[in-house]
Amino acid sequence: APSELRYDGQTVVVTGAGGGLGREYAVFFGSRGASVVVNDLGGSFKGEGAGSSAADKVVSEIRAAGGKAVANYDSVENGEAIIKTAIDHFGRIDVLINNAGILRDVSFKNMKQADWDLIYKVHVKGAYKCAHAAWPYFRKQKYGRLISTASAAGLFGSFGQTNYSAAKLALVGFTETLAKEGLKYNILCNVIAPIAASRMTETVMPPDVLEKLKPEWIVPLVAVLTHKSNTETGAIFEAGGGHIARLRWERSKGALFKPDDSFTPGAIAAKWKDVVDFSQPDHPDGPADALGLLEAATQLSPSPKTEQPNFKDKVVLV
Ligand code: NAI
Known part of the structure; x- marks a missing residue:
């Protein structure tokens, strides 16, 4: 016992x-x-x-x-x-x-x-x-x-x-x-x-x-x-x-958007399935790793030499 x-x-x-x-x-x-x-x-x-x-x-x-x-x-x-x-x-x-x-x-x-x-x-x-x-x-x-x-x-x-x-x-x-x-x-x-x-x-x-x-x-x-x-x-x-x-909390894989003019509500709506897709979850005990996400965004960027765009200024509403 x-x-x-x-x-x-x-x-x-x-x-x-x-x-x-x-x-x-x-x-x-x-x-x-x-x-x-x-x-x-x-x-x-x-x-x-x-x-x-x-x-x-x-x-x-x-x-x-x-x-x-x-x-x-x-x-x-x-x-x-x-x-x-x-x-x-x-x-x-x-x-x-x-x-x-x-x-x-x-x-x-x-x-x-x-x-x-x-x-x-x-x-x-x-x-x-x-x-x-x-x-x-x-x-x-x-x-x-x-x-x-x-x-x-x-x-x-x-x-x-x-x-x-x-x-x-x-x-x-x-x-x-x-x-x-x-x-x-x-x-x-x-x-x-x-x-x-x-x-x-x-x-x-x-x-x-x-x-x-x-x-x-x-x-x-x-x-x-x-x-x-x-x-x-x-x-x-x-x-x-x-x-x-x-x-515990579960985070969906989520969708990654280019932080440029293409980052619109319409773009999110088009990828909504990915935003709410829990098939590849992780289980965070802190906020999303913003730096990691930005790095990923940079890799996707067509011109890596350009300065990282400012998220807030670049959101254009459709
Ligand atoms: P209970 O009503 O039997 O026990 C709560 C006790 O807290 C009582 O003896 C009451 O006099 C005392 N109390 C109330 N206000 C007070 C205050 N301001 N200062 C000091 N003591 C105070 O209820 P129970 O079920 O034993 O609940 C215990 C805890 O578990 C509570 O926080 C309740 O919200 C929580 N809880 C209970 C569930 C259940 O299924 N019984 C479900 C989920 C949560």
Whole structure:
């Protein structure tokens, strides 16, 4: 059997750990030697109200099993206070799991500013505030593990969830950049897009489906990504029902146009098949290699001695 992954001597902060997936993470880390900050605002799944009992219950559970845990009831929008709880009680922070979340589903036509703003605040601003408060500790100790929680809704779009989709995909960009900035400090940052039974999904999925989507089945992936042995960073993983897979971007081969007077909308329309042809894809982790493309363009140019034309000035509309 593989050896058990442990987190002895480490402090793990789990936001939104009073229920659902967050609770599963917190209980797991508490059982594997970590000191756990169980953060939860304790409101409804729509972000209304607040209370301390959700976080307290999970802390009691971890302690009853012999683990170390402390509660924090702040909103993730107040990330400094959450990280301060870790430092005050345990003297360090090693792992941050940005998990807290709410839903305000409504068709775009009926979306109110408040629905948009609250989703942004909890998911995007909350993740930013928690990560920003943890970051100096991660850098100083040259160690950190960060998980952001995206969603299929953000990756693919989902009816009635423009606010939530926008926020969830924002976390992908956020985490990709943190992965790049954190790499030389051994701060590894990854995104998960889970699917699991919780109060968030119990109203939208039938019981027999939910039965096959146990929230504890998301835990092993999070455990691997936050362990000291992990080397993966800047990646997106889907997890649900026991299936775990990595997602990535795919770029079509594309079409190359001479950056001269022939580079017209009509020319692009004529080559549209090539623009969207994924038969020879690549899988970029950065922007297109502009220099490489320019070199290719120069080779195609009939007169290599002429100066490289300026793209912008040369576009002629048909
Ligand atoms: P949940 O509603 O059971 O858990 C979310 C927890 O976050 C709750 O305990 C809630 O009190 C807490 N919370 C909400 N706002 C907070 C705030 N401002 N500050 C601190 N805590 C706050 O839902 P679930 O399913 O466990 O969701 C966990 C994460 O996974 C969320 O980010 C959610 O968007 C995401 N997710 C879940 C999916 C699923 O299938 N369950 C699918 C895709 C994403």
